[in-house]
Amino acid sequence: MLPGPCRMAPSTFVTERLSRLARPGQEFVECNIVTTSPSAPIVATGLVRHFGSGDSLVRAVDGVDLQVEAGEIFGFLGPNGAGKSTTVRVLTTLLKPSAGSATVAGFDVATQADKVRRAIGVALQDAAIDPLMTGRELLDLQSVLYGIPKSVATKRGPELLERVGLTAAADRRVGTYSGGMRRRLDLALSLVHEPSVLFLDEPTTGLDPMSRLTLWEEVRRLNREGTTVLLTTQYLEEADQLADRIAIIDHGKIVRQGVPRDLKAQVGSPTLFIDVDGEHVDMARGILERFGDLRPTSEGKLGVGLAQGAEAVASVIRTLDEAGVHVRHLELNEPSLDDVFAEATGYRLEGADQ
Amino acid sequence: MSSGSAILHTAVLTRRSVRGRLRQPAALTPSFVFPLFFAALGSASFSRIADRPDFAAIAPSFLNYAVAGAIVQGVLFASTSAAGDLATDIEQGFFERLLASPVTRTSILLGRLGSAMVVAVVQVTIFLAIFLAFGARIETGVIGFIGLVVAGALLALAMSGLMSGLAIKSGSPEVVQGAFPMVFALMFLSSAFFPRQYMTGWYQDVATWNPMSHVVEGMQGFMNQPLNVDQFLRAWLIPLGIALAAIAFGLRSLNKRLAAL
Amino acid sequence: MNTATTSATTSTTYFTRPSAVVGALVRRTMLRVRRMPSAFVPSIAMPVFQLIAFSGAFGAAVRFAGIANAMDWYVPLNAIQGASFGAMGVSFGLINDMQTGFFDRLLMAPTRRWSLVVGPIAGSIARAALPILLVILVGFLGGMNVPGGPLAIVMVIVAAAGVSTTASAFALGLTYRMRNMGAATLTQFAIFFTIFLSTSQVPLSSMASWLHAVARINPMTNVLRLARQGLLGDVTWDQTWGGLVALAAMLALSGWFALSGLKSLEK
Numbered sequence: 001m002l003p004g005p006c007r008m009a010p011s012t013f014v015t016e017r018l019s020r021l022a023r024p025g026q027e028f029v030e031c032n033i034v035t036t037s038p039s040a041p042i043v044a045t046g047l048v049r050h051f052g053s054g055d056s057l058v059r060a061v062d063g064v065d066l067q068v069e070a071g072e073i074f075g076f077l078g079p080n081g082a083g084k085s086t087t088v089r090v091l092t093t094l095l096k097p098s099a100g101s102a103t104v105a106g107f108d109v110a111t112q113a114d115k116v117r118r119a120i121g122v123a124l125q126d127a128a129i130d131p132l133m134t135g136r137e138l139l140d141l142q143s144v145l146y147g148i149p150k151s152v153a154t155k156r157g158p159e160l161l162e163r164v165g166l167t168a169a170a171d172r173r174v175g176t177y178s179g180g181m182r183r184r185l186d187l188a189l190s191l192v193h194e195p196s197v198l199f200l201d202e203p204t205t206g207l208d209p210m211s212r213l214t215l216w217e218e219v220r221r222l223n224r225e226g227t228t229v230l231l232t233t234q235y236l237e238e239a240d241q242l243a244d245r246i247a248i249i250d251h252g253k254i255v256r257q258g259v260p261r262d263l264k265a266q267v268g269s270p271t272l273f274i275d276v277d278g279e280h281v282d283m284a285r286g287i288l289e290r291f292g293d294l295r296p297t298s299e300g301k302l303g304v305g306l307a308q309g310a311e312a313v314a315s316v317i318r319t320l321d322e323a324g325v326h327v328r329h330l331e332l333n334e335p336s337l338d339d340v341f342a343e344a345t346g347y348r349l350e351g352a353d354q
Numbered sequence: 355m356s357s358g359s360a361i362l363h364t365a366v367l368t369r370r371s372v373r374g375r376l377r378q379p380a381a382l383t384p385s386f387v388f389p390l391f392f393a394a395l396g397s398a399s400f401s402r403i404a405d406r407p408d409f410a411a412i413a414p415s416f417l418n419y420a421v422a423g424a425i426v427q428g429v430l431f432a433s434t435s436a437a438g439d440l441a442t443d444i445e446q447g448f449f450e451r452l453l454a455s456p457v458t459r460t461s462i463l464l465g466r467l468g469s470a471m472v473v474a475v476v477q478v479t480i481f482l483a484i485f486l487a488f489g490a491r492i493e494t495g496v497i498g499f500i501g502l503v504v505a506g507a508l509l510a511l512a513m514s515g516l517m518s519g520l521a522i523k524s525g526s527p528e529v530v531q532g533a534f535p536m537v538f539a540l541m542f543l544s545s546a547f548f549p550r551q552y553m554t555g556w557y558q559d560v561a562t563w564n565p566m567s568h569v570v571e572g573m574q575g576f577m578n579q580p581l582n583v584d585q586f587l588r589a590w591l592i593p594l595g596i597a598l599a600a601i602a603f604g605l606r607s608l609n610k611r612l613a614a615l
Numbered sequence: 616m617n618t619a620t621t622s623a624t625t626s627t628t629y630f631t632r633p634s635a636v637v638g639a640l641v642r643r644t645m646l647r648v649r650r651m652p653s654a655f656v657p658s659i660a661m662p663v664f665q666l667i668a669f670s671g672a673f674g675a676a677v678r679f680a681g682i683a684n685a686m687d688w689y690v691p692l693n694a695i696q697g698a699s700f701g702a703m704g705v706s707f708g709l710i711n712d713m714q715t716g717f718f719d720r721l722l723m724a725p726t727r728r729w730s731l732v733v734g735p736i737a738g739s740i741a742r743a744a745l746p747i748l749l750v751i752l753v754g755f756l757g758g759m760n761v762p763g764g765p766l767a768i769v770m771v772i773v774a775a776a777g778v779s780t781t782a783s784a785f786a787l788g789l790t791y792r793m794r795n796m797g798a799a800t801l802t803q804f805a806i807f808f809t810i811f812l813s814t815s816q817v818p819l820s821s822m823a824s825w826l827h828a829v830a831r832i833n834p835m836t837n838v839l840r841l842a843r844q845g846l847l848g849d850v851t852w853d854q855t856w857g858g859l860v861a862l863a864a865m866l867a868l869s870g871w872f873a874l875s876g877l878k879s880l881e882k
Contacts, residue, residue, distance in 0.1 A: 093881075097880060117725035120723075125716065126715070129717060130717050142720075145720075145726060147629040147630050147632060173650070187731035391811075395816070395826065399676065399816040399822060400821075401821075401822075402680075443629070510839075535664075539664065543671070547672055548672045548676070553671060554675075557667075557672070
């Protein structure tokens with residue numbers, strides 16, 4: 001059957017006009033050309049989600065404002081129980097918001113859930129797959145769930161398996177897959193309907209470093225091809241490596257949001273550590289004080305927080321040199337996302353060093 | 355280790371195990387609810403049969419008939435679920451911890467069996483109180499009452515011995531639960547729910563050969579017939595025989611498992 | 616920014632047919648049965664064993680009530696019971712899917728919510744087909760009478776399928792709300808008591824007062840009458856309509872219970 005005329009997702013006016021063009025029995029096809037939509041792919045405004053009631057009321061998400069721009073990778077950081085999974089579950093229509101609102105791909109998550117579902121791909125925590133089924137069977141099921149015609153599915157399925165490197169394992173039961181293979185299959189499943197927005201909920205938790213790198217590469221590639229990605233993670237390095245922008249959530253509230261470099265800069269200046277000969281220590285200390293506050297260090301070392309940022313290193317060295325201070329060793333420590341996190345929440349994230 | 359300390363350990367472990375069982379009433383509930391429900395259902399469904407003249411030789415009422423079956427069913431349910439607990443313990447590394455303790459090895463098994471007997475005594479007493487309240491009567495009086503309670507305790511010893519042996523041998527709660535339908539089958543293929551006299555063909559033959567029939571009928575004797583030796587022989591000796599064999603099996607499994615550690 | 620959006624979303628979006636989803640979920644159920652037969656064996660063995668045990672143990676009670684062969688009485692009961700066992704499987708399967716997160720995958724699919732309810736129920740009926748047919752077969756081997764002809768067997772199957780549907784929908788509704796293994800246990804209890812507090816063992820006329828009172832208003836009694844009629848005599852409208860009404864009412868209630876339970880997951 002020929003596809004019918006298409007309708008643009010947000011415009012009911014166009015939809016009504018076009019529906020008159022459809023011949024009887026013809027399937028109505030959504031083109032999903034949302035370039036005209038002014039809204040960002042993910043927008044949450046004052047989003048609240050609580051569980052229970054009365055004294056046992058838990059505000060898992062407590063007024064979250066979030067905007068993810070088209071084509072970016074957005075990192076959503078927070079410890080377990082901070083509300084990031086609940087936020088994702090609301091954005092992916094699994095939970096209704098208790099208050100506030102959110103739109104994904106231009107559709108309201110509460111009132112247009114079906115349209116949201118069609119536009120998004122989701123790879124959930126722990127790779128939600130049935131261990132008794134094979135990779136190919138799961139892909140077939142996923143295709144049915146998204147109404148993809150068999151003719152298309154038979155072509156796209158093998159492509160996706162190839163893409164995530166599971167062609168050889170496609171007819172094995174998923175129960176025999178390694179952790180990394182399961183995540184890659186999960187990713188492939190989330191792509192069968194070519195979603196414009198991809199949610200990845202802790203995609204690399206529990207993976208070995210090699211599998212993690214493979215998955216990162218795939219996420220970058222998807223993003224280059226135009227997919228907007230919202231990624232939750234407990235790993236600061238993952239957010240640092242992948243995300244264009246990040247948000248840190250704690251106790252159900254966004255406590256920081258922005259570009260990682262800016263956030264790090266906000267935490268404070270980079271620290272310069274130097275090692276000088278004993279007789280020069282006092283003189284060196286005097287010089288360093290001109291460039292910023294001295295920082296505590298171990299015996300025989302000096303440290304200074306560079307008020308002007310890392311660019312000041314050159315002039316520090318020049319000044320020391322001109323004063324005749326011989327620098328034996330030098331080390332510059334940029335603030336990390338770990339520092340940002342610690343500053344924002346008051347504690348450090350477990351596994352932050354991973 | 356002396357036999358004195360073995361007895362002491364067994365007594366201590368019995369008490370601990372009884373407390374453990376009583377602390378999880380949810381696990382014990384089915385072994386009370388189902389037998390009583392079946393007895394109520396049976397006496398309501400089959401009351402017309404009790405009006406037949408040939409039934410008078412079996413029992414004065416169907417309720418009176420159903421008492422022994424309910425007791426047997428309840429004791430078997432409870433014993434199996436206790437053995438299931440043991441298998442779960444084993445699965446979770448119970449024996450490794452045990453090796454580090456100064457407890458006599460055999461008292462581990464005997465303590466469990468002891469607690470099954472204590473629970474059975476309580477259970478049979480409660481069952482009898484309920485049945486008496488609903489109009490059943492024990493033909494042999496106080497002696498019959500004791501006869502039934504002891505029979506229940508011996509049956510608990512036999513059943514929990516068998517199932518604990520199986521639990522120790524397999525170390526898997528699934529295997530113990532899987533053996534449960536066998537127990538159920540054994541009950542249906544006996545006179546526990548319905549008089550053997552009314553069965554026909556091969557089914558009746560099987561029921562006649564099934565030792566369960568004879569245990570139940572011995573107990574029914576306490577309920578419905580004048581006191582006689584046959585009742586003790588069937589209701590006490592058969593479970594006791596099975597119990598001794600079961601304990602031997604259980605201890606052998608225990609030694610094998612401990613030796614394998 | 617615009618280029619990024621366009622390239623990701625120019626693909627055609629399709630419409631999901633709920634019937635296709637139901638079909639896929641049924642296929643998945645059968646696939647799981649094939650790959651994990653150990654979980655399926657009891658659901659075949661139990662009804663057949665119970666048919667033999669009930670007929671053997673209680674046969675006299677049924678014969679005294681004037682029924683020629685105990686199989687005539689117990690085949691419909693055990694076919695229905697075998698069919699209702701599937702509800703436990705539905706509950707276990709759903710809990711399993713909830714634990715692995717697979718259920719979230721289904722929930723996030725852009726398909727009608729009812730297809731996610733009907734899918735597992737249809738799967739349960741498919742699963743029940745073998746036990747039902749086996750019970751009927753054993754009935755024939757045991758000399759079951761069929762005065763009502765082929766229609767008699769149709770009635771047994773209609774009743775069994777209807778109860779399977781109701782029980783599965785009830786199991787879903789309960790599991791959506793409880794989200795733990797307790798739901799399966801409670802489902803089992805509910806089915807057990809509904810079936811046994813009816814004319815499961817003996818006709819109404821043979822029952823003592825309290826059971827008679829309960830069984831008379833238990834819709835399962837109507838369903839059993841519908842199922843048994845063709846094995847005890849002719850299939851007549853008189854003995855059919857009450858069962859159909861009972862099935863329809865139970866289906867409506869359990870269906871609503873399941874759908875509202877699914878909705879409550881978002882809340």
